Amino acid sequence: MIEIKNIVKSFGDKEVLKGVSCILRQGETNLIIGGSGTGKSVLLKCIIGLIKPDEGAILYNDRDFYNSSLEVQQSIRREMGVLFQGGxxxxxxxxxxxxxxxxxxxxxxxxxxxxxxxxxxxxxxxxxxxxxxxxxxxxxxxxxxxxxxxxxxxxPKYLFCDEPNSGLDPLTAVKIDELIKEITQEYNITTLVITHDMNSVMEIGENIIFLHSGHKLWEGDNQTLMHSDVAELNEFIFANKLLRDLRS
Known part of the structure; x- marks a missing residue:
């Protein structure tokens, strides 16, 4: 399990993450979704230690990554597996x-x-x-x-996937989604997928966090997603559906 507590991150006078908190559960496919520029990639970089947040904490099974010794940090890093966007x-x-x-x-x-x-x-x-x-x-x-x-x-105990379906055709994307979910369940890994692909969300989204303008506006699963009363989330879903319809 990974616990994300009140993460704040700014670059100059631009506040990108504004107090984001959530829990990434072990053995589930946890997804962070949202449009471009909403803070998804910055949050991922904070979680895996590429960017240090200005405020907040990242806990790996109760180990505070940014307030631990270098030895503990290195131990946590060795427990990570990362699938980068471009491979x-x-x-x-x-x-x-x-x-x-x-x-x-x-x-x-x-x-x-x-x-x-x-x-x-x-x-x-x-x-x-x-x-x-x-x-x-x-x-x-x-x-x-x-x-x-x-x-x-x-x-790894923790698997991070940054836009794993980027540039793939729909059929191949589904196979990659299925593989990520299978591996997560088979090895009981804490998996985090960063995506804007609604097909992935509906197929493997067991725990979904929606970011908008640096805030977490909604959290739930793919069974409750379509019944959200969050206007920004509904707009995001509609925009993705419209884009898919235009491409088909």
């Missing part, structure tokens, strides 16, 4: 080498154990036999799967 694969490395990278950097595992772990992760995301390929030789959906495999190779 962030190393173009000069094979699929296998990309997935093995965290093991090389952060563990003392033998080469044989590393290979076994990488092959297991490739199998788990449905990419058996692709380890020798280069990123330029695989599709966008496969790159996202490689990114997921790399994110889980260290057996």
């Amino acid at each position: 962030a694969l190393f173009d000069s490395q094979t699929v296998h080498q990309n997935i093995q990278f965290p093991l090389d950097m952060l563990t003392t595992m033998s080469e044989a154990d590393k290979r076994e772990r990488v092959e297991f992760c490739l199998q788990r995301v449905g990419l058996e036999g692709t380890g020798k390929r280069m990123p330029s030789e695989i599709s966008g959906g496969m790159k996202k799967r490689v990114g997921i495999a790399r994110a889980i190779v260290m057996n």
